Amino acid sequence: MATLEGAALIREFKRSQTRIGQEVAKSWQGIPRKDKHMVAAARRTAAKSSLKFVDDFSRLETGNTLTLDTVDELEQMLNAIVQDNIEDDVRSLGQSVKTALDGGREMTAAAIDRDRRVKAWQRVASPNACGFCALLASRGAVYKSRKSGSQLTSRSRSVRFGDAGVGASFHPSCRCVIVPSYSNDAYVDDMARDWLIMWKQSGGSLAKFRKMIAEERGTKVH
Numbered sequence: 001m002a003t004l005e006g007a008a009l010i011r012e013f014k015r016s017q018t019r020i021g022q023e024v025a026k027s028w029q030g031i032p033r034k035d036k037h038m039v040a041a042a043r044r045t046a047a048k049s050s051l052k053f054v055d056d057f058s059r060l061e062t063g064n065t066l067t068l069d070t071v072d073e074l075e076q077m078l079n080a081i082v083q084d085n086i087e088d089d090v091r092s093l094g095q096s097v098k099t100a101l102d103g104g105r106e107m108t109a110a111a112i113d114r115d116r117r118v119k120a121w122q123r124v125a126s127p128n129a130c131g132f133c134a135l136l137a138s139r140g141a142v143y144k145s146r147k148s149g150s151q152l153t154s155r156s157r158s159v160r161f162g163d164a165g166v167g168a169s170f171h172p173s174c175r176c177v178i179v180p181s182y183s184n185d186a187y188v189d190d191m192a193r194d195w196l197i198m199w200k201q202s203g204g205s206l207a208k209f210r211k212m213i214a215e216e217r218g219t220k221v222h
C-alpha cells in the first residue's frame, strides 16, 4: 500500500495527466486539421510531469530519491520521447490523446523498469473508465518481472510502449496511467478494489462486468 502522501501524490498525478488529455481533446475541437505541434507539446508535458512524479513518489515511499544513474538514463529517455516523430500519430482526436499520454506512460514505464526497488506496477483508471480499463485496473499490483519490464519500455520508437504488450492495452482516448509500487500490495484506490469484486461477481464476463458498472453509474459503459 502506498503511504497516505504517496496515495495523494498518485491522485494528483492522475488528475494532471487527465487534464493534459482533456486539453488535447479541447484543442481538437473546431480545428479541421491535425496539429502535431500541440500534441508534441502535450506529450512533452506528460513525460516531464511523469518524471517528476516518479522521483517525488520514490522519495515519499522509500525515503530515497532515484539513483543518479537512473536519473541520467531517464533524462535520456525524456529526450528520446520529446524528439519522437509523431507525424503518423495525430490522425484522430483519440490517437492524439494517446500519443500525448503515452509520453507519460513511456516515461513511467522506463522508471519502473530501471528502479530495482519497484516491486510491482499498477494501472490507475478514471472513475468513468471503460469496462476494459476498469478490468485492467482491478488487477491491482502487477508484479514486475524481467518480461513485463521489457514489455513496458523501450528507448526505440519502433518498439515503443504503445505498440506491443502492455502498451497495446491503451486505446485511443484512454486516460489511464501506470504507477510504480514499492510493496506487493499496491491497491491505490477503493474503486479498483470494487471493480475486482464486480469482476468476480460477473463470472469473468466482460459484457456482464460492463453492465454491472453501468448500473452502478447509471450510464452506458463501453
Ligand SMILES: [Zn+2]
Pocket: 125, 129, 130, 133, 170, 171, 174, 175, 176
Ligand atoms: Zn483507459
